[in-house]
Amino acid sequence: MANPENKFADNVAGPFYVDDSCIACGICETEAPENFKLSDDGDHAFVYKQPDNDEEREASIAAMESCPVDAIGDDGE
Ligand code: SF4
Structure with missing residues (x-):
């Protein structure tokens, strides 16, 4: 489960974010370029x-569900 306290500073403000458990596999970029x-x-x-x-x-959402380490979060709006 992604943790908003650990999100990278380069995420733009808003509900979706990537936290520091990301392993840079690139799947999210493929799913949601x-x-x-x-x-x-x-x-x-x-x-x-x-x-x-x-x-x-x-x-x-597909990117979030595809992330192998659950590094993507959605805080809702
Ligand atoms: S799918 Fe998850 S682990 Fe892979 S690059 Fe994206 S956030 Fe990082």
């Missing part, structure tokens, strides 16, 4: 844009 990406140094993924339509929301 409009919302998640890996940091330039490849250390971790982060939310660079919160989903703003149903398609992106569904993709972000």
Whole structure:
């Protein structure tokens, strides 16, 4: 379960976030490329844009459910 207290500082503000348990596997970027990406140094993924339509929301939820270490959280709105 992702912990909002441990989220990376580069997540944009909003419900979805990546916390420091991320292992940079890249699955979330594949599932929701409009919302998640890996940091330039490849250390971790982060939310660079919160989903703003149903398609992106569904993709972000799929990313969250696909994350092998449960590093993605959704605080709701
Ligand atoms: S799917 Fe999870 S572990 Fe993989 S890069 Fe995304 S947040 Fe990190």
